Amino acid sequence: MTTSAPETVASGAPLLRCLAIYRRMPVRFVLTATMLFGVNLALIAQQGLVGRAVHEAGVGKLVVAGPAGLDYDRAWFWVALLLGLSAARAIVQYGAGLMSLWIGQELLTHLRERIMIQVQRLDLTYHWRHGVGEMVTRMTRDADKVRDALINFWRQMFETGVVVLISVALLCWYSPWLGVVPLALMLTGIAMLAAQADALVLLDRKIGAAYDAVTQDLSEGVHGVRVIKAFGLQDARIARFDAHIATFRRETRKAIAHAARSVPLPQAVIALGHAWVLGYGAWLVGHGRLDLGALVGALLVVNTLVLRIEGIGALLQIVADARASAARIWEVLDAQPEIVSGARPLPSGPLGCRLEGVSVAPLGDGAAVLHNLSLRIEPGEIVALVGATGSGKSILTALFPRLIEAGAGAVQVGSDGAGWRDVRELDLSELRRRVHVLPQECFLFSDTLAANLRVTAPHASDAELEAALDQAAAGELLERLPDGLQTKVGDRGITLSGGQRQRLCLARALLADADLLVLDDATSALDAATERRAIDNIRRRRDIAGRPVTMLIVSSRLPTILAADRVVMLADGGIAAQGAHAELIAASPAYRALMGL
Numbered sequence: 205m206t207t208s209a210p211e212t213v214a215s216g217a218p219l220l221r222c223l224a225i226y227r228r229m230p231v232r233f234v235l236t237a238t239m240l241f242g243v244n245l246a247l248i249a250q251q252g253l254v255g256r257a258v259h260e261a262g263v264g265k266l267v268v269a270g271p272a273g274l275d276y277d278r279a280w281f282w283v284a285l286l287l288g289l290s291a292a293r294a295i296v297q298y299g300a301g302l303m304s305l306w307i308g309q310e311l312l313t314h315l316r317e318r319i320m321i322q323v324q325r326l327d328l329t330y331h332w333r334h335g336v337g338e339m340v341t342r343m344t345r346d347a348d349k350v351r352d353a354l355i356n357f358w359r360q361m362f363e364t365g366v367v368v369l370i371s372v373a374l375l376c377w378y379s380p381w382l383g384v385v386p387l388a389l390m391l392t393g394i395a396m397l398a399a400q401a402d403a404l405v406l407l408d409r410k411i412g413a414a415y416d417a418v419t420q421d422l423s424e425g426v427h428g429v430r431v432i433k434a435f436g437l438q439d440a441r442i443a444r445f446d447a448h449i450a451t452f453r454r455e456t457r458k459a460i461a462h463a464a465r466s467v468p469l470p471q472a473v474i475a476l477g478h479a480w481v482l483g484y485g486a487w488l489v490g491h492g493r494l495d496l497g498a499l500v501g502a503l504l505v506v507n508t509l510v511l512r513i514e515g516i517g518a519l520l521q522i523v524a525d526a527r528a529s530a531a532r533i534w535e536v537l538d539a540q541p542e543i544v545s546g547a548r549p550l551p552s553g554p555l556g557c558r559l560e561g562v563s564v565a566p567l568g569d570g571a572a573v574l575h576n577l578s579l580r581i582e583p584g585e586i587v588a589l590v591g592a593t594g595s596g597k598s599i600l601t602a603l604f605p606r607l608i609e610a611g612a613g614a615v616q617v618g619s620d621g622a623g624w625r626d627v628r629e630l631d632l633s634e635l636r637r638r639v640h641v642l643p644q645e646c647f648l649f650s651d652t653l654a655a656n657l658r659v660t661a662p663h664a665s666d667a668e669l670e671a672a673l674d675q676a677a678a679g680e681l682l683e684r685l686p687d688g689l690q691t692k693v694g695d696r697g698i699t700l701s702g703g704q705r706q707r708l709c710l711a712r713a714l715l716a717d718a719d720l721l722v723l724d725d726a727t728s729a730l731d732a733a734t735e736r737r738a739i740d741n742i743r744r745r746r747d748i749a750g751r752p753v754t755m756l757i758v759s760s761r762l763p764t765i766l767a768a769d770r771v772v773m774l775a776d777g778g779i780a781a782q783g784a785h786a787e788l789i790a791a792s793p794a795y796r797a798l799m800g801l
Contacts, residue, residue, distance in 0.1 A: 218530035219523070222350050225311055232307055237362060239300035244366040246293040248505060250286060252374055255501020257282040304355055312351040315533065319343045322536055327543050328607055338416045340423065342536050345415055346529035353526030364512045371509040375481070378498050379488055386477030386506055390513050393474035407459040409528040414452035421445045474513045481506040543606050545632035551622035554583035554752045555638060555719040557604050558624065562613035564599050573599050575777040576613070583619045583719075584752025586743075588765045590798060591774035597758045598643070600774070601724045604756075605639045606632060617720065640718035644725040646705040654689035656708065660716035672714045677730070677738040678707035703730050710738060720754045736763045743767075762799065773798065 226233050265278060319342055331339075368390070375383030425432065425441055432441055481502050488494035494502075558580040564573055573596040581587050591597050602608045603615045606627050617639065618624040627635060640660075648656050657669045664672075666689060673679050681704055685691040693700055693708075700708070707730065713721060721742075730738070742755070757764060765771055765785055772782040773795050781792040788795040 218534040219350070219353065219527050221534060222311075222315070222526075222530050223354060225314055225354070226307075228314065229307060229310060232303060236300055236303040236307065236359075239296050239303065240359065240363050241366050243293050243297045243300060244363050245370060246289055246296075247508065248367065248370045248374060250289050250293070251504035251508065252501045253282070253286060253289070254504060255497045255499070257286075258497040258500045304359055308351050308355040311354055312347055315347045315350060316343050319347065319533065319536060322539070325541050326536075326539055327541050327609075328602070329542065330539060338420070339536070341412065341416050341419050342533055346412065346532050349522075349526045349529040350533060353522050353530075367509060367512050371505045374505055375502055378494060378502050379484075381484060382481055382488075382502055385480045385484070386509065389477045389480070390474055390509070393470040393513065396470035396473065403462060406528075407455065407462060409531075411452065411455045411459060412528055412532055414448065414455050417448040418445070418452050421448055475510055478503075478506055478510050543609055543632070546627075546629040547631060548625060548629045550630055550634055550638055551618040551625060553622050554619060554754065555617050556583040556585070556619050556754055557581050557615075557617045557639075557720060557756075559600075559603070559610075560614045560616070562603065562610045562615060564596070564603070564608065564610050573777060574774075577778050578613075579772065579779060581754060581756060583754055585770065586755040586757065586768045588768035588771045589756055589758045589774065590760060590765065590771060590795075591780075592798065595774040596777060597774055598724050601641055601722045601756060601758060603627075604720060604722060605636045605641050607641065637716065638718055639720040639722070640713050640716045641722040641724060642709055642713040646709040648693050648700070648705060648708065651693070652687075652689065653685065653691050653693055653708070656693060657689075657712050657715060660712050664715055668715070669711075672711040673707075675714055675738070675741040676707045676711035677734045677741065678704070678711055681707065703734070706730060707734075707738070714742070718753070720756070722756045722758075724758045725760075732761060732763045735761065736767065739764060739767045760799075765799075771795075 319339075323339055368387075372383040372387050375386065421441070421444060425445065432438060485494060485499040485502050489496060489499050558578075560578050562577045563575040573594075577600070579600075589597050589600065599608065603610055604617065604627065606615075609628075615627045616624040617627060617630070617635070649659070654666070654669060657672065658664055661668070669689060670679070670682065673682060682688050710723075713723075739757075742753070755768075757768060759765060768785075770782060771785050771788055773780045773788070773792070775794060781788055781795050783791070789799075789801060
């Protein structure tokens with residue numbers, strides 16, 4: 205992923221937007237800032253007091269000879285004062301550190317929560333354009349970098365600002381030129397460091413793109429391990445992963461080399477302030493315009509000042525990385541879903557569906573998979589949808605719950621009695637509750653069998669779960685599982701066979717109790733007898749419920765097709781034929797060829 209210079213410069217704004225998250229915790233933020241101010245004020249005061257103690261030692265006030273011998277009271281006073289100040293500063297600094305960690309974790313949690321919510325909001329087309337690795341990187345590496353920058357940025361900049369203000373004021377109190385020259389050198393060095401920020405941002409964006417590829421490969425290597433092993437792809441996938449790691453390593457080295465070249469010179473300019481205070485301060489001491497203790501205090505103060513300012517180089521590296529990461533995060537957070545919920549409720553009663561002149565190009569930039577297609581399915585009708593691979597069957601089924609949007613035409617649900625309503629006008633959550641699509645890819649969460657089933661019916665009893673499994677022809681599955689409904693199914697249901705996963709997902713769909721149930725090749729892993737038994741159970745469930753459940757079944761199996769009231773065949777982006785199976789066998793050569801008859 206590359207970016208132009210103007211885009212890189214503009215990428216500072218996203219980090220400022222992230223900085224606004226501190227508004228969520230004003231009390232903690234102000235409390236932490238107050239504690240840090242006190243810590244740094246005490247540090248500079250301690251160094252000034254050391255200089256004062258050295259001065260008293262030089263003029264003989266620290267230890268005084270008296271009638272009873274040497275009097276150490278003044279020395280013990282300074283020891284107690286400095287130790288007490290150090291102890292108080294350590295306690296307050298510890299508290300400020302804890303508060304900073306607390307704030308940092310809340311920032312990270314909030315960022316990741318927002319990204320997760322946005323990932324769930326975005327449409328399927330967005331996820332088709334962006335891989336899993338990219339989303340994982342935004343939530344992990346990028347969010348961590350932004351968190352680190354926000355914590356280090358405000359804390360170090362705030363502390364540095366306090367140190368600069370107090371240190372320069374103290375140096376100027378000793379002598380104006382002791383403070384002015386180090387301040388000028390410091391500003392010059394910071395300007396030199398800031399000039400490198402945009403280049404560092406550009407380098408980090410390249411590192412981020414390389415890291416996306418690494419994460420994507422890692423995700424595919426875990427989720428696709430069966431395919432990799434089955435086809436003996438281990439060496440090829442390892443070589444691909446190594447290539448992406450090498451790219452990531454190469455881009456990282458470039459960024460490190462650039463920082464190594466650009467940071468030392470500004471740091472050297474800033475460090476000249478230390479030499480100036482030493483040389484000019486010694487001149488002042490020699491001419492009696494400054495005492496030795498004040499020079500010691502000034503050296504301690506400027507040493508702290510130089511070390512703090514030199515640390516800005518590392519801070520700018522962190523901030524530059526975070527600017528790129530923040531821009532990548534806001535690219536996700538600013539993306540707007542193309543599918544927005546309407547406000548109208550669905551028609552009451554049974555639901556049918558119809559398409560009128562519908563055209564669909566899934567990614568919006570290619571040829572239409574479906575064009576000018578019209579179809580009507582009556583409430584309670586069971587329709588089998590058939591067609592060659594790539595004919596658009598899955599695209600068509602995704603239109604009814606608005607998983608994807610039609611580019612042209614109207615997608616409607618309802619009935620002649622209750623009226624037909626365009627899905628764009630309807631409440632999206634209600635639409636997807638009453639229009640349920642079961643895809644061929646059966647996804648199970650890494651949880652118990654019962655928890656997976658209750659995804660669509662959170663309050664279902666164990667008896668209802670078992671009834672749904674029976675209707676999905678999966679009743680015997682409970683007898684085979686060691687812990688019944690409480691059995692862990694593993695990541696994506698890895699402990700189960702393909703047919704078992706499909707039946708569990710079918711049971712989950714039945715628990716949703718939808719009015720329009722779409723099976724998108726969702727029984728492809730079942731044997732013909734089990735598939736027919738499941739469909740017959742669904743028919744009986746419909747009859748027992750006393751309300752018609754409309755079904756659209758994508759399948760290429762003859763037993764499933766024979767169970768349908770009507771068959772619709774897709775070809776060339778439209779409906780090539782429709783009718784009863786026997787009618788199509790007699791009238792459509794294309795249908796006979798498709799079915800292998």
